[in-house]
Amino acid sequence: MNDRNVVLSAERVVFYSMTDERSFFEWLARMPFVLDVAGRGLVIEIAVDTLKVDDDGLRELIALFQRYRVSMRQLRVFDCEEFSHWFRRRNTFWYKKVFC
DSSP: TTTEEEEEEEEOOOSSHHHHEEEEEEHHOOTEEEEEEETTTTEEEEEEGGGOOHHHHHHHHHHHHHHTTTSEEEEEEEEOOOHHHHTTTTSSTHHHHOOO
16 A cells, blocks of 8 residues: 555444445446455455545545444545535535544
8 A cells, every 4th residue: 555545444334234234345346446445354345546546436425434334533634625625515414423
């Protein structure tokens, strides 16, 4: 890993069916900035190239984390000028989950 790469952790993700689990991993596989996905016990580690994440990509991460109840606080790593005009809007469903 280098400075532009981060590892996000999805802890104790609950899957309600085999299709649900497959959908989670397929969703990640379609994200061009995801470098690797690895299971470590009860944690799924998601390696991300932060320089490849754009507006749509960050929105996809937010949606995935919301859907599978993954802690969004770690998405603070994307709190930068590029995304701040929409990412820091206080009236969004994710604001408190990321910033409070």
